[in-house]
Amino acid sequence: MIPPVYPPKPAPGDRIAVLSPSAGLPELFPRPYELGLGRLREDFGLEPVEYPTTRRMGTTPKERAEDIHAAFADPDIKVIMASIGGDDQITVLPLLDRELIRANPKPFFGMSDNTNLLAFLYTTGIVGFHGATVMTQLGRPVAMDGLTADSLRAALFTPGPYELRPAERWNDVNRDWADPATFEAEPETRPGDGWIWRNPDRVVEGRSWGGCLEILAWLLMADREIAHDPSVYDGGVLFLETSEELPSATEVYRILRNMGERGLLRRFPALLMGRAKTWSFERPNSPEESARYAAEQRAAVERALAEYAPDTLAVFDVDLGHTTPQLVIPYGGTVRVDGPARRITVMY
Numbered sequence: 001m002i003p004p005v006y007p008p009k010p011a012p013g014d015r016i017a018v019l020s021p022s023a024g025l026p027e028l029f030p031r032p033y034e035l036g037l038g039r040l041r042e043d044f045g046l047e048p049v050e051y052p053t054t055r056r057m058g059t060t061p062k063e064r065a066e067d068i069h070a071a072f073a074d075p076d077i078k079v080i081m082a083s084i085g086g087d088d089q090i091t092v093l094p095l096l097d098r099e100l101i102r103a104n105p106k107p108f109f110g111m112s113d114n115t116n117l118l119a120f121l122y123t124t125g126i127v128g129f130h131g132a133t134v135m136t137q138l139g140r141p142v143a144m145d146g147l148t149a150d151s152l153r154a155a156l157f158t159p160g161p162y163e164l165r166p167a168e169r170w171n172d173v174n175r176d177w178a179d180p181a182t183f184e185a186e187p188e189t190r191p192g193d194g195w196i197w198r199n200p201d202r203v204v205e206g207r208s209w210g211g212c213l214e215i216l217a218w219l220l221m222a223d224r225e226i227a228h229d230p231s232v233y234d235g236g237v238l239f240l241e242t243s244e245e246l247p248s249a250t251e252v253y254r255i256l257r258n259m260g261e262r263g264l265l266r267r268f269p270a271l272l273m274g275r276a277k278t279w280s281f282e283r284p285n286s287p288e289e290s291a292r293y294a295a296e297q298r299a300a301v302e303r304a305l306a307e308y309a310p311d312t313l314a315v316f317d318v319d320l321g322h323t324t325p326q327l328v329i330p331y332g333g334t335v336r337v338d339g340p341a342r343r344i345t346v347m348y
Contacts, residue, residue: 002125004207004332006347007105009157010078012045017071017079018134021064022086022113024056025135029177032139033083039138043149044156046079054083061088065095068117072104079156084135085112085243090218093120093225102126107156109133112243112322115211118331119225122209129155129348130211130239131320131328140324141175142186147325155328155348161336164318164327164344167192172290172323173279174244187324190287196316198302200339204270204313208335208346210239212321214247217255220262233267237335241274241321242297246283249296253304260308270337271314272329272344273301274321313339 026033051067053059102124109129118128132152154162169189175182276297278290334347
């Protein structure tokens with residue numbers, strides 16, 4: 001693996017490429033997209049630049065790869081952010097020019113299906129940033145969540161350590177983007193219960209790797225962007241989260257079991273497990289059903305760790321995934337997990 005390099009930070013007034021490397025959902029749902037663009041300009045002082053596939057559904061992998069290349073190659077673009085995720089970004093990866101991207105390192109922000117591109121950047125040595133897509137977090141009704149905004153601002157502009165903190169309130173119930181009333185009131189939130197610690201008797205500091213668990217499973221199946229020699233991940237901090245597709249506890253365990261059989265799980269002495277997304281339009285769980293789903297998922301993760309990485313320091317319910325707020329995690333950067341002090345610090 002190539003040693004990690006943090007790309008240069010943008011400054012207020014710089015141009016930010018807004019890409020749709022997965023789905024061109026801004027075409028279908030312009031309201032949260034335009035809201036997110038406005039906040040990039042007004043709250044963060046960046047000037048969004050769109051590309052041919054940014055607002056188009058049904059684009060080809062080749063067209064999306066061309067937009068990625070154009071954004072990385074343009075010296076006037078200082079940072080890149082995904083509009084949203086999707087489900088087929090894995091088809092774009094074989095078309096990417098690794099040398100072009102390696103020669104033009106820039107901060108890339110994305111999550112969910114963008115785990116594909118983040119894993120690709122990891123292999124080039126470029127540190128990426130997991131979190132804060134335009135439509136989901138910047139396009140939040142009424143205002144961005146304060147914890148999300150603070151984390152994103154630090155990740156964008158301030159190199160150095162940033163201490164994560166548990167959310168006092170959080171949300172994972174979505175409203176219909178096609179309904180204008182969705183944007184007239186803030187989403188309802190529920191109280192947070194803090195992080196849950198396992199084996200918190202040590203301090204682990206290492207290079208982060210991971211992302212959306214379902215996407216990592218696809219990468220493993222396609223044999224892309226994951227090292228054949230798992231020792232390259234030795235000493236790192238694994239971070240994982242699950243999507244709005246709400247994989248069952250059995251599926252979560254099986255994915256982790258396969259990672260364990262491949263020798264991956266035991267390479268990471270620390271794991272940050274994202275707060276589980278427990279609600280979707282297809283499965284509008286009640287609060288009781290949501291609590292049961294989250295508990296079953298945590299038990300599945302603990303079972304896999306007990307079998308394949310029993311000494312791993314793990315922290316559950318970190319706000320780094322498909323829930324709100326969403327803390328930005330450097331992908332391939334340094335993360336410090338201090339068990340005795342119950343603190344998590346990332347290096348932006």
